[in-house]
Amino acid sequence: MNNYSVKSKEQKDYYNKTAEKYDQWHVEPNSAKVVDTWNFNNLKKFLKGRKIERCLDLGCGTGRLSNELLEISKEVYGVDQSNEVLKIAKQKYPQLKLSCAEVIKLPYQDNYFDMVIINGSLHHFFAVKETLKESYRVLKPNGVFILLGEPNKQFMKLYNPFFYIWIIDRLLIKLFSKSIAEELIEPDAEKYIPKVLKKQITKTGFDLKQYYTYDYFSRWENEKWLSKYAKYLEWEHKYLAKLFKNLGMAIQCFAIKR
Numbered sequence: 001m002n003n004y005s006v007k008s009k010e011q012k013d014y015y016n017k018t019a020e021k022y023d024q025w026h027v028e029p030n031s032a033k034v035v036d037t038w039n040f041n042n043l044k045k046f047l048k049g050r051k052i053e054r055c056l057d058l059g060c061g062t063g064r065l066s067n068e069l070l071e072i073s074k075e076v077y078g079v080d081q082s083n084e085v086l087k088i089a090k091q092k093y094p095q096l097k098l099s100c101a102e103v104i105k106l107p108y109q110d111n112y113f114d115m116v117i118i119n120g121s122l123h124h125f126f127a128v129k130e131t132l133k134e135s136y137r138v139l140k141p142n143g144v145f146i147l148l149g150e151p152n153k154q155f156m157k158l159y160n161p162f163f164y165i166w167i168i169d170r171l172l173i174k175l176f177s178k179s180i181a182e183e184l185i186e187p188d189a190e191k192y193i194p195k196v197l198k199k200q201i202t203k204t205g206f207d208l209k210q211y212y213t214y215d216y217f218s219r220w221e222n223e224k225w226l227s228k229y230a231k232y233l234e235w236e237h238k239y240l241a242k243l244f245k246n247l248g249m250a251i252q253c254f255a256i257k258r
Contacts, residue, residue: 004104007126010187012081019084027064031219034229039119039148039252040068046210046254047072047144052114056138058103058131059121063089066096073115079103104130111140120149120250123190128197132204139257145206147253152213153191155249162216162247169218194246198253206255212241213248 015022026032052073057066060078062085069076077097080086086100101107104127116135125131135145156163198211216236220226241248 015082016084055115056113058118063093067093115144117146143257145255150251151191210254215249
C-alpha cells in the first residue's frame with residue numbers, strides 16, 4: 001500500500017489546491033452535462049424502480065451526482081479525500097451526508113447501503129482491489145454497485161481504430177474549439193484493461209449485469225454536435241459497443257452484490 005499512500009497524497013494535494021476550479025473543469029462543460037444526464041438515465045433504467053433507502057457516492061467531488069441521487073434514494077452519503085472540495089459540496093448541498101475519508105477504510109458498518117456508485121473516480125484511488133472490497137463490505141446483500149467512466153487502457157493502442165480517429169479529433173478540437181485541456185493538467189491516474197477490471201469485480205463477489213465501454217469518439221463543445229450527442233450515445237451503445245467490444249474510451253459497470 002506504499003504506492004497508494006504516495007499517490008493518494010498527490011491526488012489529495014492536487015484537488016485541495018484546485019478545488020475552486022473543480023466545477024469549471026469537471027461539472028460545467030456542456031459535453032459533461034450531456035454524458036452525466038445519459039449515465040443517470042441509464043442508471044434509472046437499470047434500477048427499474050428498485051427501492052434505494054441509502055446510497056453512497058465514492059469520490060463525490062463537489063456533490064453534483066450525489067445531489068441528483070436524492071431523486072432515487074432517501075439518503076445520500078458522499079466520500080471524498082479532498083477537504084477543500086468537500087467544503088464546496090457542503091455549501092452547495094447541505095442535505096447530503098458528506099465525509100472526508102479514505103476509500104480503503106470507509107467509516108461505515110457492514111451491509112449499510114443499498115447502492116454504491118463510483119463516477120469517474122476509481123482511477124484516482126490507486127487501490128482497485130481494496131476499493132472494490134470496501135464497496136462490497138458496506139453494501140447490503142443484493143445491493144447495487146455502479147462504476148461509471150473509468151479510463152480504458154486499450155483505447156490508445158495501435159490496434160484500436162478509434163485511437164486514430166481520436167488523434168484527428170484532438171487536432172480539430174485544438175484548431176476550432178475552445179478547450180480547458182491546456183489548463184487542466186491532473187496528476188497521474190490509473191487506466192484499466194476491461195477484461196482485467198471485469199475479473200477483479202467478479203472476483204470480489206459482484207454479479208455483473210452490464211459491462212461495456214463508451215466514448216468511441218471525442219466530445220466536442222460545439223452546440224450543434226451537443227444537440228445530437230445524447231442520441232449519438234444511444235446509437236453508440238446499441239451498435240459500436242457491441243461491434244467493437246471494449247474499445248471505447250471509458251468503462252461502465254452495473255452489478256449486484258451476491
